[in-house]
Amino acid sequence: xxxxxxxxxxxxxxxxxxxxxxxxxxxxxxxxxxxxxxxxxxxxxxxxxxxxxxxxxxxxxxxxxxxxxxxxxxxxxxxxxxxxxxxxxxxxxxxxxxxxxxxxxxxxxxxxxxxxxxxxxxxxxxxxxxxxxxxxxxxxxxxxxxxxxxxxxxxxxxxxxxxxxxxxxxxxxxxxxxxxxxxxxxxxxxxxxxxxxxxxxxxxxxxxxxxxxxxxxxxxxxxxxxxxxxxxxxxxxxxxxxxxxxxxxxxxxxxxxxxxxxxxxxxxxxxxxxxxxxxxxxxxxxxxxxxxxxxxxxxxxxxxxxxxxxxxxxxxxxxxxxxxx
Numbered sequence: 001x002x003x004x005x006x007x008x009x010x011x012x013x014x015x016x017x018x019x020x021x022x023x024x025x026x027x028x029x030x031x032x033x034x035x036x037x038x039x040x041x042x043x044x045x046x047x048x049x050x051x052x053x054x055x056x057x058x059x060x061x062x063x064x065x066x067x068x069x070x071x072x073x074x075x076x077x078x079x080x081x082x083x084x085x086x087x088x089x090x091x092x093x094x095x096x097x098x099x100x101x102x103x104x105x106x107x108x109x110x111x112x113x114x115x116x117x118x119x120x121x122x123x124x125x126x127x128x129x130x131x132x133x134x135x136x137x138x139x140x141x142x143x144x145x146x147x148x149x150x151x152x153x154x155x156x157x158x159x160x161x162x163x164x165x166x167x168x169x170x171x172x173x174x175x176x177x178x179x180x181x182x183x184x185x186x187x188x189x190x191x192x193x194x195x196x197x198x199x200x201x202x203x204x205x206x207x208x209x210x211x212x213x214x215x216x217x218x219x220x221x222x223x224x225x226x227x228x229x230x231x232x233x234x235x236x237x238x239x240x241x242x243x244x245x246x247x248x249x250x251x252x253x254x255x256x257x258x259x260x261x262x263x264x265x266x267x268x269x270x271x272x273x274x275x276x277x278x279x280x281x282x283x284x285x286x287x288x289x290x291x292x293x294x295x296x297x298x299x300x301x302x303x304x305x306x307x308x309x310x311x312x313x314x315x316x317x318x319x320x321x322x323x324x325x
Contacts, residue, residue: 007274009063010281012266016056017284021291023053028297031307047222051247057129058250058259061136061186065193066263068140076141083134087121090130093289094120097296106295126293128182136186143187147194155195162188167253171241173234185251192260207268210261217257221246224254 026033026049033045068074098117101107116125124131147155166188170177224246227239245252250259290296 005273005278007272007277008266008269010274010278012059012063012262013281013284014277016059017287019052019056020288022049023051023056024292024297025301025305026050027053028301029305029307030302033307035307043222046225047218051221051243054248054250054252055246055255055258058185058189058255059262061133061189061250062193062259062263064133064137065140065190066197066267069144069194069197074141074144079137079141082137083121086130086134086137089285090120090127090289091118093286093293094118094126097290097293101295104295127289129288132182132186135183136190139187140190143190144194147191152195152199155191155199159192159195162191162251163253163256166249166251167256168242171238171245171252173237173241182250185249188251189256189259192256193263196260196264202264202268205264205268207265210265213261214258217254217261221254 026045033042033050036042036045094117098107098113102109102113107113116123120126121131121134150158165177166184169175170180221243224239224243228236228243230236231239242252242254246254249255291300
């Protein structure tokens with residue numbers, strides 16, 4: 001029996017990959033957002049494009065957890081098989097791109113670079129997401145049974161603790177959290193998604209509330225962005241940390257709210273199957289691997305699409321106006 005892919009989720013993967021590219025467009029760009037003369041343009045890039053990448057990463061992880069948590073069991077053998085599949089794809093692109101740019105002279109031939117090429121997942125030097133994701137997949141056979149053993153009540157208490165501490169309190173300057181890192185963030189997403197998968201009836205979830213949650217979260221990001229410049233002391237530092245946390249962590253309170261809400265909204269949409277959507281979605285991982293490879297990343301955002309080139313027509317218009325005056 002041929003398994004029919006859920007094109008709702010595949011379409012979401014395409015959208016998420018677009019947001020990752022938008023994030024890279026800003027983060028890795030040779031120019032600062034300040035080169036754009038229009039305040040609305042700077043606002044748009046700072047509030048949406050600049051920080052949205054880690055939220056998309058969180059949603060990618062949430063999708064994986066959603067399907068793994070829905071299985072009767074997830075063994076170490078299944079985890080290793082999934083990691084091997086990922087490693088095969090990553091290794092192919094690592095070798096192909098690595099030797100291509102070595103022949104061009106963009107990458108030096110050295111023992112360190114050769115190790116990076118032949119062990120990309122272990123070193124994490126080219127694609128950090130793949131390395132952290134592989135560690136999460138390896139830990140899932142241990143995490144999921146542990147969460148099952150907690151039961152509904154303790155599981156909920158754990159979520160409240162993790163989201164409160166890692167989603168908010170770690171961004172308040174008075175607090176210091178000794179455990180941090182992207183793997184911790186991925187585990188927090190795992191704990192949250194597993195609870196929703198096992199104990200929440202999606203038919204009772206109102207899409208309007210999910211949309212409102214996304215809007216409120218983006219409003220919180222906007223307030224945090226401007227608050228860091230208009231308040232001093234503890235409040236200003238907290239606003240700055242919350243904004244930077246949205247940019248840097250998929251488990252920040254704003255990132256979690258948006259990522260989980262978007263996933264649930266998509267799951268409540270009518271099921272459909274599209275070969276075209278599925279085919280495009282299969283290219284997402286390759287798009288990430290190619291576009292985020294060092295030399296290509298530099299070429300894309302420093303030579304092909306720097307802000308000064310994207311916004312040059314606006315700057316020329318302003319120059320003409322200033323000359324005319």
